[in-house]
Amino acid sequence: MDHIDRPRIAQLREADPSPELIDVYAWVRTKRDSKAVCFFELNDGSSLKGLQAIIDKEQYPLQEAIDRMQTGCSVRVRGHLVESPGKGQKVELACSDLEIIGEAPADSYPLQKKRHSFEFLREIAHLRGRTNTFGAVMRVRNRLSWAVHRFFQERGFLYIHTPIITASDAEGAGALFQVTTLDMQRLVNAAPGTELNYQHDFFGKPAFLTVSGQLNAEAYATALDRVYTFGPTFRAENSNTTRHLAEFWMIEPEVAFCDLECNIALASEFVRFLLADILEHCSEDMAFFDQRIEPGIVEDLRRVAESEFRHISYDEAIRALEASDRTFEYPVSWGIDLQTEHERYLTDEYVGGPVVVTDYPRDIKAFYMKQNDDGRTVRAMDVLVPRLGEIIGGSQREDDLATLERRIDELGLERDAYSWYLDLRRFGSVPHSGFGLGFERLVRYVTGMQNIRDVIPFPRAVGSAEF
Ligand code: 4AD
Numbered sequence: 001m002d003h004i005d006r007p008r009i010a011q012l013r014e015a016d017p018s019p020e021l022i023d024v025y026a027w028v029r030t031k032r033d034s035k036a037v038c039f040f041e042l043n044d045g046s047s048l049k050g051l052q053a054i055i056d057k058e059q060y061p062l063q064e065a066i067d068r069m070q071t072g073c074s075v076r077v078r079g080h081l082v083e084s085p086g087k088g089q090k091v092e093l094a095c096s097d098l099e100i101i102g103e104a105p106a107d108s109y110p111l112q113k114k115r116h117s118f119e120f121l122r123e124i125a126h127l128r129g130r131t132n133t134f135g136a137v138m139r140v141r142n143r144l145s146w147a148v149h150r151f152f153q154e155r156g157f158l159y160i161h162t163p164i165i166t167a168s169d170a171e172g173a174g175a176l177f178q179v180t181t182l183d184m185q186r187l188v189n190a191a192p193g194t195e196l197n198y199q200h201d202f203f204g205k206p207a208f209l210t211v212s213g214q215l216n217a218e219a220y221a222t223a224l225d226r227v228y229t230f231g232p233t234f235r236a237e238n239s240n241t242t243r244h245l246a247e248f249w250m251i252e253p254e255v256a257f258c259d260l261e262c263n264i265a266l267a268s269e270f271v272r273f274l275l276a277d278i279l280e281h282c283s284e285d286m287a288f289f290d291q292r293i294e295p296g297i298v299e300d301l302r303r304v305a306e307s308e309f310r311h312i313s314y315d316e317a318i319r320a321l322e323a324s325d326r327t328f329e330y331p332v333s334w335g336i337d338l339q340t341e342h343e344r345y346l347t348d349e350y351v352g353g354p355v356v357v358t359d360y361p362r363d364i365k366a367f368y369m370k371q372n373d374d375g376r377t378v379r380a381m382d383v384l385v386p387r388l389g390e391i392i393g394g395s396q397r398e399d400d401l402a403t404l405e406r407r408i409d410e411l412g413l414e415r416d417a418y419s420w421y422l423d424l425r426r427f428g429s430v431p432h433s434g435f436g437l438g439f440e441r442l443v444r445y446v447t448g449m450q451n452i453r454d455v456i457p458f459p460r461a462v463g464s465a466e467f
Protein backbone atom coordinates (compact mmCIF):
# COMPACT_ATOMS: atom_id res chain seq x y z
CA MET A 1 0.00 0.00 0.00
CA ASP A 2 1.05 3.54 -0.60
CA HIS A 3 1.79 6.21 1.94
CA ILE A 4 -1.09 8.20 3.44
CA ASP A 5 -0.12 11.16 1.26
CA ARG A 6 -1.01 9.22 -1.91
CA PRO A 7 -3.08 11.29 -4.34
CA ARG A 8 -6.80 11.65 -3.69
CA ILE A 9 -9.36 12.03 -6.40
CA ALA A 10 -10.42 15.56 -5.37
CA GLN A 11 -6.89 16.77 -6.18
CA LEU A 12 -6.39 14.58 -9.25
CA ARG A 13 -9.52 15.98 -10.89
CA GLU A 14 -7.93 19.43 -10.77
CA ALA A 15 -4.43 18.30 -11.80
CA ASP A 16 -2.87 18.71 -15.26
CA PRO A 17 -2.22 15.83 -17.66
CA SER A 18 1.13 14.21 -16.93
CA PRO A 19 3.07 11.09 -17.98
CA GLU A 20 3.86 10.32 -14.35
CA LEU A 21 2.46 6.96 -13.23
CA ILE A 22 0.28 7.05 -10.14
CA ASP A 23 -1.69 4.52 -8.12
CA VAL A 24 -5.25 5.46 -7.26
CA TYR A 25 -7.08 3.55 -4.53
CA ALA A 26 -10.84 3.85 -4.66
CA TRP A 27 -14.21 2.18 -5.07
CA VAL A 28 -15.79 1.60 -8.44
CA ARG A 29 -19.11 3.34 -8.99
CA THR A 30 -19.89 2.36 -12.60
CA LYS A 31 -18.37 0.42 -15.45
CA ARG A 32 -18.99 0.50 -19.21
CA ASP A 33 -17.15 -2.29 -20.97
CA SER A 34 -17.01 -2.53 -24.75
CA LYS A 35 -14.87 -4.45 -27.19
CA ALA A 36 -11.93 -2.07 -27.41
CA VAL A 37 -12.16 0.02 -24.25
CA CYS A 38 -13.50 -0.11 -20.73
CA PHE A 39 -14.63 3.07 -18.95
CA PHE A 40 -15.18 3.10 -15.22
CA GLU A 41 -15.69 5.70 -12.53
CA LEU A 42 -13.70 5.81 -9.34
CA ASN A 43 -14.73 7.47 -6.11
CA ASP A 44 -12.68 7.69 -2.91
CA GLY A 45 -14.96 9.97 -0.87
CA SER A 46 -12.74 13.01 -1.27
CA SER A 47 -15.26 14.70 -3.55
CA LEU A 48 -18.72 14.25 -4.98
CA LYS A 49 -17.66 13.65 -8.54
CA GLY A 50 -15.29 10.79 -9.21
CA LEU A 51 -12.44 10.26 -11.60
CA GLN A 52 -13.08 8.60 -14.92
CA ALA A 53 -10.65 5.82 -15.78
CA ILE A 54 -10.21 4.19 -19.14
CA ILE A 55 -8.50 0.97 -20.24
CA ASP A 56 -7.33 0.54 -23.81
CA LYS A 57 -7.90 -3.20 -23.98
CA GLU A 58 -5.74 -3.80 -27.04
CA GLN A 59 -2.76 -2.28 -25.33
CA TYR A 60 -3.43 -3.73 -21.87
CA PRO A 61 -4.96 -7.21 -21.66
CA LEU A 62 -6.79 -6.75 -18.35
CA GLN A 63 -10.05 -8.52 -19.25
CA GLU A 64 -9.89 -10.90 -16.31
CA ALA A 65 -9.74 -8.03 -13.79
CA ILE A 66 -12.35 -6.06 -15.78
CA ASP A 67 -14.77 -8.96 -15.49
CA ARG A 68 -14.33 -9.08 -11.72
CA MET A 69 -14.77 -5.32 -11.42
CA GLN A 70 -18.33 -4.52 -10.33
CA THR A 71 -20.13 -1.59 -8.77
CA GLY A 72 -18.90 -1.22 -5.20
CA CYS A 73 -15.65 -3.15 -5.46
CA SER A 74 -12.38 -1.65 -4.22
CA VAL A 75 -9.46 -1.30 -6.58
CA ARG A 76 -5.95 -0.10 -7.12
CA VAL A 77 -5.62 1.52 -10.52
CA ARG A 78 -2.25 2.43 -11.99
CA GLY A 79 -2.16 4.96 -14.77
CA HIS A 80 -1.43 8.52 -15.75
CA LEU A 81 -3.62 11.55 -16.23
CA VAL A 82 -4.57 12.47 -19.77
CA GLU A 83 -6.74 15.27 -21.08
CA SER A 84 -10.35 14.12 -21.14
CA PRO A 85 -12.22 14.42 -24.42
CA GLY A 86 -15.52 14.07 -22.57
CA LYS A 87 -17.18 17.12 -21.08
CA GLY A 88 -17.62 17.65 -17.33
CA GLN A 89 -14.08 16.68 -16.50
CA LYS A 90 -10.63 18.07 -17.16
CA VAL A 91 -8.65 14.85 -16.99
CA GLU A 92 -9.13 11.11 -16.88
CA LEU A 93 -6.94 8.25 -15.83
CA ALA A 94 -5.39 6.22 -18.65
CA CYS A 95 -5.07 2.92 -16.91
CA SER A 96 -2.24 0.43 -17.46
CA ASP A 97 -2.81 -1.85 -14.49
CA LEU A 98 -5.88 -2.81 -12.48
CA GLU A 99 -5.97 -4.78 -9.25
CA ILE A 100 -9.27 -5.78 -7.66
CA ILE A 101 -8.75 -5.51 -3.90
CA GLY A 102 -12.21 -6.42 -2.64
CA GLU A 103 -15.03 -7.69 -4.83
CA ALA A 104 -18.67 -6.64 -4.50
CA PRO A 105 -20.86 -9.35 -6.03
CA ALA A 106 -23.71 -7.76 -7.98
CA ASP A 107 -26.24 -10.32 -6.77
CA SER A 108 -25.72 -9.35 -3.12
CA TYR A 109 -24.29 -5.80 -2.98
CA PRO A 110 -27.29 -3.64 -2.03
CA LEU A 111 -26.13 -0.38 -3.60
CA GLN A 112 -26.62 -0.90 -7.30
CA LYS A 113 -26.60 2.00 -9.72
CA LYS A 114 -30.13 3.30 -9.21
CA ARG A 115 -31.92 5.70 -6.91
CA HIS A 116 -32.54 4.31 -3.46
CA SER A 117 -35.02 5.84 -1.03
CA PHE A 118 -33.64 7.42 2.14
CA GLU A 119 -35.82 4.99 4.12
CA PHE A 120 -34.09 2.06 2.47
CA LEU A 121 -30.66 3.61 2.95
CA ARG A 122 -31.36 4.09 6.68
CA GLU A 123 -31.65 0.30 6.90
CA ILE A 124 -28.15 -0.03 5.48
CA ALA A 125 -26.59 2.90 7.31
CA HIS A 126 -23.25 1.08 7.37
CA LEU A 127 -23.11 1.29 3.56
CA ARG A 128 -24.97 4.53 2.79
CA GLY A 129 -21.79 6.60 3.11
CA ARG A 130 -20.92 5.21 -0.31
CA THR A 131 -23.77 7.05 -2.02
CA ASN A 132 -23.47 10.55 -3.47
CA THR A 133 -25.93 12.04 -0.99
CA PHE A 134 -24.38 10.64 2.17
CA GLY A 135 -20.85 11.33 1.00
CA ALA A 136 -21.90 14.96 0.50
CA VAL A 137 -23.68 15.12 3.87
CA MET A 138 -20.62 13.80 5.68
CA ARG A 139 -18.24 16.18 3.93
CA VAL A 140 -20.50 19.12 4.79
CA ARG A 141 -20.84 17.88 8.36
CA ASN A 142 -17.08 17.57 8.66
CA ARG A 143 -16.47 21.04 7.28
CA LEU A 144 -19.11 22.55 9.57
CA SER A 145 -17.50 21.04 12.65
CA TRP A 146 -14.15 22.42 11.57
CA ALA A 147 -15.75 25.83 11.04
CA VAL A 148 -17.30 25.68 14.53
CA HIS A 149 -13.86 25.26 16.07
CA ARG A 150 -12.37 27.95 13.85
CA PHE A 151 -15.06 30.45 14.79
CA PHE A 152 -14.49 30.05 18.53
CA GLN A 153 -10.74 29.58 18.43
CA GLU A 154 -10.33 32.78 16.41
CA ARG A 155 -12.28 34.62 19.11
CA GLY A 156 -10.30 33.38 22.09
CA PHE A 157 -12.77 30.75 23.35
CA LEU A 158 -11.36 27.67 25.08
CA TYR A 159 -12.73 24.27 24.11
CA ILE A 160 -13.89 22.64 27.35
CA HIS A 161 -14.73 18.94 27.54
CA THR A 162 -17.75 18.67 29.78
CA PRO A 163 -18.83 15.34 31.27
CA ILE A 164 -21.06 12.88 29.48
CA ILE A 165 -22.17 11.21 32.70
CA THR A 166 -23.75 13.56 35.18
CA ALA A 167 -25.87 13.50 38.29
CA SER A 168 -27.74 16.74 37.55
CA ASP A 169 -30.52 17.41 35.10
CA ALA A 170 -29.20 20.54 33.39
CA GLU A 171 -32.48 21.45 31.73
CA GLY A 172 -34.69 20.35 34.60
CA ALA A 173 -36.98 18.90 31.98
CA GLY A 174 -36.75 15.18 32.58
CA ALA A 175 -36.11 13.05 29.49
CA LEU A 176 -32.92 11.57 30.92
CA PHE A 177 -31.22 8.28 30.14
CA GLN A 178 -30.18 6.64 33.36
CA VAL A 179 -26.70 5.13 33.62
CA THR A 180 -26.44 2.24 36.02
CA THR A 181 -24.49 -0.92 36.75
CA LEU A 182 -27.33 -2.34 38.87
CA ASP A 183 -28.48 -5.75 37.73
CA MET A 184 -31.88 -5.17 36.13
CA GLN A 185 -32.85 -8.83 36.27
CA ARG A 186 -32.17 -8.96 40.01
CA LEU A 187 -34.26 -5.85 40.51
CA VAL A 188 -37.12 -7.45 38.64
CA ASN A 189 -36.82 -10.61 40.69
CA ALA A 190 -36.57 -8.78 44.02
CA ALA A 191 -39.35 -9.22 46.52
CA PRO A 192 -42.18 -6.67 46.20
CA GLY A 193 -41.56 -3.61 48.33
CA THR A 194 -37.76 -3.91 48.14
CA GLU A 195 -36.27 -0.39 48.07
CA LEU A 196 -33.84 0.55 45.37
CA ASN A 197 -30.49 1.17 47.07
CA TYR A 198 -28.24 3.41 45.06
CA GLN A 199 -25.42 2.73 47.49
CA HIS A 200 -24.92 -0.38 45.38
CA ASP A 201 -24.87 1.50 42.12
CA PHE A 202 -21.61 2.53 40.46
CA PHE A 203 -21.67 6.19 41.47
CA GLY A 204 -23.46 5.64 44.77
CA LYS A 205 -26.35 7.75 43.49
CA PRO A 206 -28.53 8.03 40.39
CA ALA A 207 -26.55 9.09 37.32
CA PHE A 208 -27.56 10.02 33.78
CA LEU A 209 -26.28 10.77 30.31
CA THR A 210 -25.99 14.53 29.96
CA VAL A 211 -28.71 16.56 28.23
CA SER A 212 -26.44 19.62 28.02
CA GLY A 213 -22.93 20.64 29.07
CA GLN A 214 -24.11 24.12 29.98
CA LEU A 215 -23.88 24.05 33.77
CA ASN A 216 -20.33 22.76 33.63
CA ALA A 217 -19.47 25.25 30.90
CA GLU A 218 -20.75 28.05 33.15
CA ALA A 219 -18.23 27.01 35.79
CA TYR A 220 -15.40 27.50 33.32
CA ALA A 221 -16.81 30.65 31.70
CA THR A 222 -16.82 32.25 35.13
CA ALA A 223 -13.11 31.37 35.35
CA LEU A 224 -11.79 31.76 31.81
CA ASP A 225 -14.23 34.32 30.40
CA ARG A 226 -15.27 32.48 27.25
CA VAL A 227 -15.51 28.75 26.61
CA TYR A 228 -17.42 26.31 24.43
CA THR A 229 -18.32 22.65 24.42
CA PHE A 230 -18.98 20.51 21.37
CA GLY A 231 -20.04 17.05 22.36
CA PRO A 232 -22.75 14.42 22.34
CA THR A 233 -25.91 15.01 24.35
CA PHE A 234 -28.76 12.64 25.04
CA ARG A 235 -32.49 13.03 25.40
CA ALA A 236 -34.94 10.26 26.06
CA GLU A 237 -37.77 12.27 24.52
CA ASN A 238 -40.37 10.02 23.04
CA SER A 239 -40.59 12.18 19.92
CA ASN A 240 -40.57 10.39 16.65
CA THR A 241 -40.06 13.43 14.44
CA THR A 242 -37.80 14.59 11.64
CA ARG A 243 -35.96 16.98 14.00
CA HIS A 244 -35.37 14.97 17.17
CA LEU A 245 -32.65 12.47 17.91
CA ALA A 246 -32.02 10.62 21.16
CA GLU A 247 -28.28 11.23 20.70
CA PHE A 248 -27.19 14.47 19.08
CA TRP A 249 -24.20 16.77 19.11
CA MET A 250 -24.49 20.18 20.63
CA ILE A 251 -22.26 23.24 20.53
CA GLU A 252 -22.55 25.35 23.64
CA PRO A 253 -20.62 28.59 24.05
CA GLU A 254 -20.74 30.36 27.40
CA VAL A 255 -19.47 33.91 27.90
CA ALA A 256 -18.83 35.98 31.03
CA PHE A 257 -19.64 39.72 31.11
CA CYS A 258 -22.19 39.17 28.35
CA ASP A 259 -25.90 40.00 28.47
CA LEU A 260 -28.72 38.86 26.20
CA GLU A 261 -27.92 41.44 23.48
CA CYS A 262 -24.33 40.25 23.43
CA ASN A 263 -25.57 36.65 23.23
CA ILE A 264 -27.90 37.41 20.30
CA ALA A 265 -25.06 39.10 18.44
CA LEU A 266 -22.75 36.14 19.04
CA ALA A 267 -25.36 33.60 17.92
CA SER A 268 -26.20 35.39 14.69
CA GLU A 269 -22.56 36.07 13.86
CA PHE A 270 -21.87 32.38 14.49
CA VAL A 271 -24.62 31.12 12.17
CA ARG A 272 -23.67 33.57 9.43
CA PHE A 273 -20.02 32.55 9.72
CA LEU A 274 -20.89 28.86 9.37
CA LEU A 275 -23.07 29.45 6.31
CA ALA A 276 -20.46 31.59 4.57
CA ASP A 277 -17.78 29.01 5.30
CA ILE A 278 -19.74 26.09 3.93
CA LEU A 279 -20.75 27.95 0.76
CA GLU A 280 -17.11 28.79 0.13
CA HIS A 281 -15.53 25.45 1.00
CA CYS A 282 -18.14 22.87 0.00
CA SER A 283 -19.44 24.46 -3.18
CA GLU A 284 -19.60 21.23 -5.17
CA ASP A 285 -21.56 19.40 -2.48
CA MET A 286 -23.80 22.43 -1.93
CA ALA A 287 -24.56 22.60 -5.66
CA PHE A 288 -25.60 18.96 -5.43
CA PHE A 289 -28.02 19.70 -2.56
CA ASP A 290 -29.37 22.63 -4.53
CA GLN A 291 -30.00 20.43 -7.56
CA ARG A 292 -31.21 17.24 -5.95
CA ILE A 293 -32.52 17.96 -2.46
CA GLU A 294 -33.69 21.56 -1.92
CA PRO A 295 -33.86 23.79 -5.00
CA GLY A 296 -32.68 27.34 -4.30
CA ILE A 297 -30.91 26.48 -1.07
CA VAL A 298 -27.55 27.96 -2.05
CA GLU A 299 -29.03 31.34 -2.85
CA ASP A 300 -31.17 31.21 0.26
CA LEU A 301 -28.22 30.45 2.55
CA ARG A 302 -26.10 33.11 0.85
CA ARG A 303 -28.78 35.69 1.58
CA VAL A 304 -28.98 34.60 5.21
CA ALA A 305 -25.18 34.64 5.55
CA GLU A 306 -25.22 38.27 4.51
CA SER A 307 -28.21 39.55 6.45
CA GLU A 308 -28.82 40.74 9.98
CA PHE A 309 -31.19 38.49 11.88
CA ARG A 310 -34.52 39.97 12.86
CA HIS A 311 -35.17 40.08 16.58
CA ILE A 312 -38.69 39.96 18.03
CA SER A 313 -40.01 39.38 21.52
CA TYR A 314 -42.17 36.42 22.46
CA ASP A 315 -45.00 38.94 22.96
CA GLU A 316 -44.68 40.08 19.37
CA ALA A 317 -44.45 36.47 18.17
CA ILE A 318 -47.72 35.60 19.90
CA ARG A 319 -49.44 38.71 18.50
CA ALA A 320 -48.22 37.81 15.00
CA LEU A 321 -49.48 34.25 15.33
CA GLU A 322 -52.83 35.40 16.67
CA ALA A 323 -53.21 37.95 13.88
CA SER A 324 -52.43 35.40 11.15
CA ASP A 325 -55.32 33.85 9.27
CA ARG A 326 -53.74 30.44 9.71
CA THR A 327 -55.40 27.75 11.81
CA PHE A 328 -52.78 26.01 13.85
CA GLU A 329 -53.13 22.48 15.11
CA TYR A 330 -51.95 23.72 18.50
CA PRO A 331 -53.94 26.82 19.54
CA VAL A 332 -52.06 30.05 20.22
CA SER A 333 -52.26 32.06 23.40
CA TRP A 334 -49.77 33.87 25.62
CA GLY A 335 -47.93 31.30 27.71
CA ILE A 336 -47.75 28.41 25.24
CA ASP A 337 -44.46 26.91 24.19
CA LEU A 338 -43.99 27.55 20.48
CA GLN A 339 -44.54 24.43 18.40
CA THR A 340 -42.79 23.71 15.11
CA GLU A 341 -45.82 24.93 13.13
CA HIS A 342 -45.66 28.28 14.97
CA GLU A 343 -41.92 28.58 14.51
CA ARG A 344 -42.26 27.82 10.82
CA TYR A 345 -44.92 30.49 10.42
CA LEU A 346 -42.71 33.06 12.14
CA THR A 347 -39.65 32.33 10.01
CA ASP A 348 -41.10 31.25 6.69
CA GLU A 349 -43.97 33.77 6.56
CA TYR A 350 -43.86 36.52 9.17
CA VAL A 351 -40.17 37.36 8.86
CA GLY A 352 -39.09 35.50 5.73
CA GLY A 353 -35.74 34.56 7.20
CA PRO A 354 -34.07 33.65 10.48
CA VAL A 355 -35.52 35.30 13.55
CA VAL A 356 -34.39 35.56 17.15
CA VAL A 357 -37.30 35.33 19.59
CA THR A 358 -36.57 36.54 23.14
CA ASP A 359 -38.15 36.99 26.54
CA TYR A 360 -40.26 33.86 26.81
CA PRO A 361 -42.65 33.16 29.71
CA ARG A 362 -40.59 31.91 32.57
CA ASP A 363 -42.88 28.95 33.23
CA ILE A 364 -41.92 27.23 29.99
CA LYS A 365 -38.18 27.79 30.31
CA ALA A 366 -35.39 26.31 32.43
CA PHE A 367 -34.67 27.33 36.02
CA TYR A 368 -31.32 29.00 35.28
CA MET A 369 -32.57 31.77 33.00
CA LYS A 370 -32.26 35.40 34.09
CA GLN A 371 -35.59 36.74 35.29
CA ASN A 372 -36.99 39.93 33.87
CA ASP A 373 -38.42 42.63 36.13
CA ASP A 374 -41.96 41.93 34.87
CA GLY A 375 -42.02 38.77 37.02
CA ARG A 376 -43.35 36.63 34.20
CA THR A 377 -40.68 36.42 31.51
CA VAL A 378 -37.02 35.43 31.31
CA ARG A 379 -34.07 36.55 29.21
CA ALA A 380 -34.33 33.54 26.91
CA MET A 381 -33.61 33.48 23.21
CA ASP A 382 -34.35 30.96 20.49
CA VAL A 383 -33.01 31.31 16.98
CA LEU A 384 -35.51 30.04 14.42
CA VAL A 385 -34.66 29.37 10.79
CA PRO A 386 -36.85 28.77 7.73
CA ARG A 387 -37.77 25.18 6.80
CA LEU A 388 -36.86 23.97 10.27
CA GLY A 389 -37.79 26.18 13.22
CA GLU A 390 -35.62 26.20 16.35
CA ILE A 391 -31.93 25.71 15.71
CA ILE A 392 -30.52 27.48 18.79
CA GLY A 393 -31.78 27.81 22.35
CA GLY A 394 -30.03 30.00 24.88
CA SER A 395 -30.31 32.73 27.47
CA GLN A 396 -28.70 35.14 29.80
CA ARG A 397 -28.21 33.21 33.05
CA GLU A 398 -29.54 34.18 36.45
CA ASP A 399 -26.48 35.57 38.23
CA ASP A 400 -28.23 36.71 41.42
CA LEU A 401 -27.87 34.09 44.15
CA ALA A 402 -31.09 34.77 46.04
CA THR A 403 -33.24 34.89 42.90
CA LEU A 404 -31.77 31.64 41.62
CA GLU A 405 -32.24 29.90 44.98
CA ARG A 406 -35.85 31.03 45.08
CA ARG A 407 -36.46 29.69 41.57
CA ILE A 408 -34.89 26.32 42.40
CA ASP A 409 -37.16 26.06 45.45
CA GLU A 410 -40.26 27.11 43.52
CA LEU A 411 -39.68 24.39 40.96
CA GLY A 412 -39.20 21.79 43.67
CA LEU A 413 -35.61 21.11 42.62
CA GLU A 414 -33.08 20.12 45.24
CA ARG A 415 -30.88 23.00 46.33
CA ASP A 416 -28.21 20.58 47.52
CA ALA A 417 -27.81 19.05 44.12
CA TYR A 418 -27.06 22.50 42.69
CA SER A 419 -24.85 23.79 45.51
CA TRP A 420 -21.73 23.83 43.32
CA TYR A 421 -23.70 25.71 40.64
CA LEU A 422 -24.88 28.21 43.23
CA ASP A 423 -21.23 28.75 44.27
CA LEU A 424 -20.70 30.40 40.87
CA ARG A 425 -23.14 33.08 42.13
CA ARG A 426 -21.64 33.17 45.61
CA PHE A 427 -18.12 33.90 44.44
CA GLY A 428 -17.29 36.46 41.77
CA SER A 429 -20.69 36.25 40.09
CA VAL A 430 -20.98 37.99 36.71
CA PRO A 431 -23.69 38.53 34.16
CA HIS A 432 -23.14 35.73 31.66
CA SER A 433 -24.89 34.14 28.73
CA GLY A 434 -24.67 31.26 26.34
CA PHE A 435 -26.61 29.10 23.95
CA GLY A 436 -26.80 25.64 22.45
CA LEU A 437 -26.79 24.92 18.73
CA GLY A 438 -28.02 21.47 17.78
CA PHE A 439 -25.40 20.33 15.30
CA GLU A 440 -27.70 17.99 13.37
CA ARG A 441 -30.35 20.71 13.11
CA LEU A 442 -27.65 22.86 11.54
CA VAL A 443 -26.58 20.15 9.09
CA ARG A 444 -30.22 19.59 8.19
CA TYR A 445 -30.72 23.29 7.60
CA VAL A 446 -27.59 23.63 5.47
CA THR A 447 -28.13 20.54 3.30
CA GLY A 448 -31.91 20.72 2.98
CA MET A 449 -32.18 17.07 4.01
CA GLN A 450 -35.70 16.39 5.24
CA ASN A 451 -34.96 14.02 8.10
CA ILE A 452 -32.49 14.60 10.92
CA ARG A 453 -31.71 10.87 10.88
CA ASP A 454 -30.05 11.39 7.53
CA VAL A 455 -27.46 13.92 8.67
CA ILE A 456 -25.72 11.83 11.34
CA PRO A 457 -23.80 8.64 10.45
CA PHE A 458 -25.68 6.30 12.77
CA PRO A 459 -28.90 7.83 14.13
CA ARG A 460 -30.28 6.93 17.53
CA ALA A 461 -33.96 7.65 18.02
CA VAL A 462 -36.82 6.15 19.95
CA GLY A 463 -37.05 2.46 19.08
CA SER A 464 -33.98 2.58 16.89
CA ALA A 465 -30.34 1.97 17.80
CA GLU A 466 -29.06 -0.18 14.97
CA PHE A 467 -25.42 -0.44 13.93
O1 4AD B 1 -33.02 24.45 23.63
P1 4AD B 1 -32.17 23.40 24.28
O2 4AD B 1 -32.85 22.35 25.07
O3 4AD B 1 -31.12 24.21 25.17
C1 4AD B 1 -30.19 23.69 26.00
O4 4AD B 1 -29.93 22.51 26.15
C2 4AD B 1 -29.36 24.74 26.68
N1 4AD B 1 -28.70 24.13 27.85
C3 4AD B 1 -28.38 25.31 25.70
C4 4AD B 1 -27.53 26.40 26.30
O5 4AD B 1 -28.05 27.47 26.56
N2 4AD B 1 -26.26 26.15 26.51
O6 4AD B 1 -31.28 22.69 23.17
C5 4AD B 1 -30.42 23.45 22.36
C6 4AD B 1 -30.53 23.02 20.92
C7 4AD B 1 -31.89 23.20 20.32
O7 4AD B 1 -32.08 24.52 19.88
C8 4AD B 1 -31.85 22.24 19.16
O8 4AD B 1 -31.14 22.79 18.06
C9 4AD B 1 -31.02 21.11 19.72
O9 4AD B 1 -30.28 21.62 20.80
N3 4AD B 1 -31.84 19.99 20.18
C10 4AD B 1 -31.96 18.81 19.54
N4 4AD B 1 -31.42 18.37 18.38
C11 4AD B 1 -31.72 17.12 17.99
N5 4AD B 1 -32.51 16.29 18.69
C12 4AD B 1 -33.07 16.68 19.86
N6 4AD B 1 -33.84 15.82 20.57
C13 4AD B 1 -32.80 18.00 20.33
N7 4AD B 1 -33.16 18.71 21.43
C14 4AD B 1 -32.56 19.90 21.31
Ligand code: MG
Nearest residue numbers: 382390392393
Ligand atom coordinates in the same frame (compact mmCIF):
# COMPACT_ATOMS: atom_id res chain seq x y z
MG1 MG C 1 -34.99 24.81 23.20
